[in-house]
Amino acid sequence: MVSPLNPLLEEALPEKDETAGIQKPLRLLKHVPEDPVPLIELANHSIVSTRQFTAEQVVQLARLAAKHEAVPQQARRPLVGKILISAFYEPSTRTRLSFESAWHRLGGDIMSITDPATTGIAKGESYADVGEMLNNYGDLVVLRETNDKAIYQMMESLRIPIVNAGNGIEEHPTQALADMYTLFKWRPALMDKDIEKTKKARIGIIGVPANMRTVRSLLYMLALFHNSFEEVVIFCNEKQVFAEHQLENLTEMGLNIRISIDLNADLPSLDVIYINSIAWIGDDYKEYGQEYSLSKKSPIKKGAIVMHPLARGKELSTDLDNTPHNWYFAQARGAVFVRMALLTCLVQHNW
Numbered sequence: 001m002v003s004p005l006n007p008l009l010e011e012a013l014p015e016k017d018e019t020a021g022i023q024k025p026l027r028l029l030k031h032v033p034e035d036p037v038p039l040i041e042l043a044n045h046s047i048v049s050t051r052q053f054t055a056e057q058v059v060q061l062a063r064l065a066a067k068h069e070a071v072p073q074q075a076r077r078p079l080v081g082k083i084l085i086s087a088f089y090e091p092s093t094r095t096r097l098s099f100e101s102a103w104h105r106l107g108g109d110i111m112s113i114t115d116p117a118t119t120g121i122a123k124g125e126s127y128a129d130v131g132e133m134l135n136n137y138g139d140l141v142v143l144r145e146t147n148d149k150a151i152y153q154m155m156e157s158l159r160i161p162i163v164n165a166g167n168g169i170e171e172h173p174t175q176a177l178a179d180m181y182t183l184f185k186w187r188p189a190l191m192d193k194d195i196e197k198t199k200k201a202r203i204g205i206i207g208v209p210a211n212m213r214t215v216r217s218l219l220y221m222l223a224l225f226h227n228s229f230e231e232v233v234i235f236c237n238e239k240q241v242f243a244e245h246q247l248e249n250l251t252e253m254g255l256n257i258r259i260s261i262d263l264n265a266d267l268p269s270l271d272v273i274y275i276n277s278i279a280w281i282g283d284d285y286k287e288y289g290q291e292y293s294l295s296k297k298s299p300i301k302k303g304a305i306v307m308h309p310l311a312r313g314k315e316l317s318t319d320l321d322n323t324p325h326n327w328y329f330a331q332a333r334g335a336v337f338v339r340m341a342l343l344t345c346l347v348q349h350n351w
């Protein structure tokens with residue numbers, strides 16, 4: 001599939017093929033034609049779960065993100081005069097700052113809560129009452145909370161859209177969008193409904209689907225594109241790998257999943273390795289998978305990419321940072337453009 005590109009984009013094409021450059025988003029843009037219709041449906045909606053998205057919406061959000069990444073000089077400022085309420089009741093480096101960066105780049109203003117002790121929640125105020133107040137102060141809320149029910153309670157009274165930036169162990173839908181954007185930049189054919197067999201990918205996920213919100217959300221996104229993934233191998237030696245009905249749901253959606261405990265045996269055949277180790281449990285986090293780690297010495301296939309939602313721990317050696325396997329920094333960088341795309345669609349659909 002080839003769509004006409006504006007001359008500015010063609011001129012911008014550099015010689016060098018690099019993950020942080022603009023060649024990858026340009027390739028994505030060329031691969032898929034623009035279709036604004038699926039995105040119009042997102043206007044004024046809240047985003048709580050990955051399950052709300054269709055494959056068409058994910059592809060078009062990736063395309064819009066690629067436009068923001070490839071030609072930032074063309075970006076308009078559609079959110080001038082709009083206020084983001086950025087409420088992070090749990091620590092975050094990437095999600096909060098990339099949402100705020102995205103909103104700023106779109107021209108909007110921000111009110112940020114970074115310390116739970118500074119709002120009425122610390123005094124026992126209900127999320128529904130806080131939500132009622134937030135209606136008066138801004139145009140969209142981004143919420144991260146360890147309590148997975150908080151977003152639903154806030155939505156009881158909210159009349160402005162809210163985006164889930166991570167609710168306990170349940171979901172992290174915008175991380176999954178950023179993950180898919182990374183995969184589509186790496187191999188645009190993954191977006192094709194009628195993907196050629198040779199273009200399909202085998203992906204390994206080192207993590208615990210039952211307890212890790214990033215992995216849970218990613219698996220649902222992968223299931224939307226199940227035809228593009230030959231196999232999804234989960235590396236986990238926990239007693240409980242999946243939550244109740246999780247595996248059945250994913251399998252019913254068409255995802256071909258296998259569990260393995262022998263990472264090094266499978267690594268040479270994987271095209272993508274997604275690694276994560278942290279899950280929030282209650283008021284604290286737990287590190288999983290100490291026994292699984294990746295480094296330059298791991299038998300990673302030539303051309304394979306490594307992804308990680310970050311923050312990293314011992315499971316991902318820094319000696320991979322300066323290798324072509326490192327797509328985790330590109331993944332974090334791309335999240336800004338994905339969030340720009342999503343926020344534009346949610347707040348207004350005249351992009």
Ligand code: CP
Binds near residue numbers: 172
């Ligand atoms: N990927 C991610 O959620 O990172 P932060 O915890 O830093 O937001």
